[in-house]
Amino acid sequence: MKNILIFLTFSLILFGCNQKNEIKTLDLKTKSLHKKKISKVLKNWHQAASKADFNSYFDKMDDNSVFIGTDATENWNKKQFEAFSKPYFDKGKAWSFTTLERNIFINNTGDFAWFDELLNTQMGTCRGSGVLENINNSWKIKHYVLSVSIPNEDIEAVISAKKKNDSIFLKRFQK
Template sequence: MKKVIYFLVLGVLFLNCESKKEVPKTVDSNIEKTAINTVLNTWHKSAAEANFETYFNAMTAESIFIGTDASENWKNAAFKEFSKPYFDKGKAWSFTSVERNIYIYKNGEIAWFDELLETQMGICRGSGVLIKNDDIWKIEHYVLSLTIPNDNMDAVKLINKEKDSLLLKKLEK
């Protein structure tokens, strides 16, 4: 009798576990990509218009912004502090996406992208990760990079040689 009860309990537990499996979420990638494009376009526009609150509300509280300088690896609070004087002057920076690729993870809650940007520095590349929380996409991680034509790489290496050397020495300590 104990064996019968034991198997009944195991059967009930198994059925209970099976019934609680989550139904896979269906993700409409076109809708999500439209929402992500809106977030990124508004984010870039808010910098050009010096709208500090809108700009930083597009980012998570834990977000990271990596700038073009090797020393620029900003956590959100530090990036806000660095950026505030630029926004206070009425125009922070102006980035316009001229090409963007968006990729959405199958659960529909994580996306990553790359974009070519027209900027005051020339053409740059941005890439990043967004997360969706409570149906709202926010930027979690962003990397801004200068684009360097391969034919110009030797000249750029010469320009950067001294500063790169100093930074490497600092990081080795």
């Protein structure tokens, strides 16, 4: 009887450990479908801005998302970004970003993804990057970073052009 109890206890422990270690991994076909859905979300997000469709644009962002713009002061939660953006959308002219290329990566369980994209914008060539989360089988933007791309041969001129504003901005962080 004692041997049976030991065997059952050992079997339950072993079975429990195997259950905990089993992580569902997406197959390539499922990852490809997720990438298509994510690409569509991002395409529609950019199109909503170009059409000044405020609700459609912000519906693609999660309630606790973050948008980081090109200015050092532009680190907004969704409500702050909505407040900043509303006047542009209300005038019927927000911004227009056309994707030139996009790379999407998905974790093995399919609950979050990250991406980078090269964009044609009114500011010239920019780069966007971000994170999306799969919430109830719907991809939501959690974090987006927009940056202006600067050719290496032009960086000295840009550094010089922004030197005055940077010195004023950096005073906020000095003690």
